[in-house]
Amino acid sequence: MMFMKSIFALAAFATAVYAQSVTIAAPVEGTSVTAGQNFTVDIARPNTLSPSQEVAVVIGLVSCSEAPFNGNCASFDVSQIFGTILYNGPYTPTLHNGPSPDFIDFYQNFTLTVPSWFTPGSASLNVAHVSLIGAGPFPDLEVKNITLNVVAA
Structure with missing residues (x-):
């Protein structure tokens, strides 16, 4: 019986964390952006019934052309190499x-x-993405990424 309660608690915890997960809604994978130019990043998260408090997002850009990546964006862990920081601050999404x-x-x-x-x-x-989740609350950190194509100005 205790084992079943533990599995249920773990499943509820995983569901709560997943429900708080953000997505990079824009730009889409493979979009071309121009060096020296502005572009828009849309960070979205679903509506949820579980309590949460948004804290911050950090947005970085790292070239996949340079060593040690050699053109393969999938060959490195973006949680370890984040690149040039383009934004570091509050995340205050609004309902749409x-x-x-x-x-x-x-x-x-x-x-x-x-x-x-x-x-x-x-x-x-x-x-x-950093948020506080649940009644406790507990801190949650997640990292998302997409690949873009940077073109010269």
């Missing part, structure tokens, strides 16, 4: 209706600039 009446989420847009000196080619756009 999604593409259908049943889909409602929270999101915040960030207008960022690709550094003019950034190496053209594949780059990993990385997002670290």
Whole structure:
């Protein structure tokens, strides 16, 4: 009986954490961005019934063309190498209706600039999201990333 309670508690914990998870809603994977130009990053999270408090996001950009990655963005752990920090600060998403009446989420847009000196080619756009979850609450850190294509100005 104790084993079943432990499994249930673990499943509830995993569900609560997953429900707080953010996504990089924009730009989409493979988007081209220009060095020296602005682009918008949309960080979204679903509406949830479990209590949570948003703390911050950090958005970084790292070139996949340089050693030790040699053009392969999937070959490194973005939680260990985050790249050039484009934003580090509060995450205060607001409630918006999604593409259908049943889909409602929270999101915040960030207008960022690709550094003019950034190496053209594949780059990993990385997002670290920090929140406090539950009645306790407990801290949660998650890292998401997508690959972009940086083009020279």
